[in-house]
Amino acid sequence: MQVVMDGKTADGPAPEMVDIVDHCDRVVATVSRAEMRAHRLQHRAVSIAVVGTDGRFLVHRRADHKDLWPGMWDLAAGGVVAAGETYEAAARRELAEELGVQCAVFEYLGEGRFADESVALIGRGYLVVHDGPFAFTDGEIAEVRWVTRAELGALMTRERFVPDNVALLLPLLDAR
Numbered sequence: 001m002q003v004v005m006d007g008k009t010a011d012g013p014a015p016e017m018v019d020i021v022d023h024c025d026r027v028v029a030t031v032s033r034a035e036m037r038a039h040r041l042q043h044r045a046v047s048i049a050v051v052g053t054d055g056r057f058l059v060h061r062r063a064d065h066k067d068l069w070p071g072m073w074d075l076a077a078g079g080v081v082a083a084g085e086t087y088e089a090a091a092r093r094e095l096a097e098e099l100g101v102q103c104a105v106f107e108y109l110g111e112g113r114f115a116d117e118s119v120a121l122i123g124r125g126y127l128v129v130h131d132g133p134f135a136f137t138d139g140e141i142a143e144v145r146w147v148t149r150a151e152l153g154a155l156m157t158r159e160r161f162v163p164d165n166v167a168l169l170l171p172l173l174d175a176r
Helices: 033-039 087-099 149-158 163-167 169-175
Strands: 017-021 027-032 043-051 057-062 077-080 106-115 120-129 141-147
Touching (some): 017 033, 043 163, 043 169, 057 149, 087 106, 087 120, 106 169, 120 169, 141 149, 163 169
Parallel strands (some): 043 120
Antiparallel strands (some): 043 077, 057 141
């Protein structure tokens, strides 16, 4: 048995726990993030597109140490919903962790499923209008750019983008 106190075990930090969900988004198990990744288990995720008041998108290149799609460009902040966490709480947490934004109005865009050889998820997309300032303190972001929708399309032809947000979030953004 492993004892967890104050978020730590005798071996170090407690593992991040993730709810595994069925096709109806019902929790069927709770496992460590490492186990979820190793077995490609379907989980919940959030994506938050940040758009400036001028309509440009904030895009970023993921850090090379990320466990999924390292070094690829992304059109949203976001990540895995923790065990017991709501989608909206996860969106707020991820926006604060990745961009340093503590207070924002979230517009819910929609939900969808994504699966490839690396991941299986049910994701919810959100939009936040925010001009900054931003703080990139958690080390997950290597580079950022503000781009128009046309510039985003051109960048997507030259650079590799994370596939889940291209498949799920981009159509939701284009439909609004």
